[in-house]
Amino acid sequence: MSVAEDMDDAGAKRAPSEARPSDVLPRIRAFLTQADTLDDGRVPPEREMAQALGVTRAELRKALAKLEAEGQLWRHVGKGTFLGARPADPAADVASMARLTNPAEVMRTRLAIEPEIARLAALNATPAQISEMHSLLRKCRQAQTWRQYESFDTRLHRVIGAATQNTLLLSLLDTLSAVRQAVNWGRLRASPQRPSEDHHSFAEHEAIVAAIEDRDVARAGQAMRAHLTSVGRNLLGRAEEE
Incomplete structure (x- = not known):
């Protein structure tokens, strides 16, 4: 290296290992x-x-x-x-989405994806997953409080999501579920402490699981759509857009 090469612009000596x-x-x-x-x-x-x-x-x-x-x-x-760019913080994303959305949007989004999830579950559910669905059906009926019922309801829908055997689809369902739980629903439900014995979701859930167990793809999707439309009607006081 020449003397000129080893000098910086000010003429000072620069260490060979030091790069501009x-x-x-x-x-x-x-x-x-x-x-x-x-x-x-x-x-x-x-x-x-x-x-x-x-x-x-x-x-x-x-x-x-x-x-x-x-x-x-x-x-x-x-x-x-x-x-690449730093990944988004999922928890922060959920909180942000919950602030920007509303119950009606949540229900429309559920209607957009969960009937297809039920259809795929009818194709791919394992016997163990179907057995777990039946167990959760019983727990939903036996719930002593709305909080218990909603916990079992969420688990049932997630098992149906897992039964698609599609990891990405299940992740989307988990995100939707997290947003759904974070959204401020206000006092949309004027009802007793626990679901009544003839609560509409009991029979609707059973119809979904029966269709999945029968491997009836079309019926599973239709049953899920009917259930979510009913949920939207009861929670929001009007029929959800199809």
Whole structure:
């Protein structure tokens, strides 16, 4: 290296291992483009990147902070550096969605996806899942309070979701359920302490599970749609849009 090459713009001596800040960022961009990432998008550790690029870890961290600000990557203390934008916080997302939506929207969304979930459950439910559905039907009827009933009701709908054998669809149902529970429903239900013995959902749930058990895809979807329409009518005081 010549004397000129080893001097910075002010003429001061610069350590051979010290890179100009303007040089580091494009080198790191190129490195990350070609780097082998793990399945979760994690890039090599800082020590490994610094050695590969011939920069100090301080220089590397400054450049990584710049890329993070641009949304090119994100860092998690103790876990590493990951390509792409930082994932949203699911809990924060649910709270935000609950503030922006309302009971009518929740019911319309349920009508949009849960009949198809019931159809897929009729195709794919295991004997164990069907047995669990029957157990939850009994628990719904035996519930001593609305809180107990709603807990069993939520579990029943989730077992039906799990019976699709579709992980992504079940995740969407879980998100919808979380939003549903977070939404302020007000005093929409004017009823006694517990569901009455002839509560509409009992027979409607049984019709859904019977159709799933019979592997009747069309009937399962229709039964779920009828149930949710009835739920919307009773909670909101009007028929939900089909």
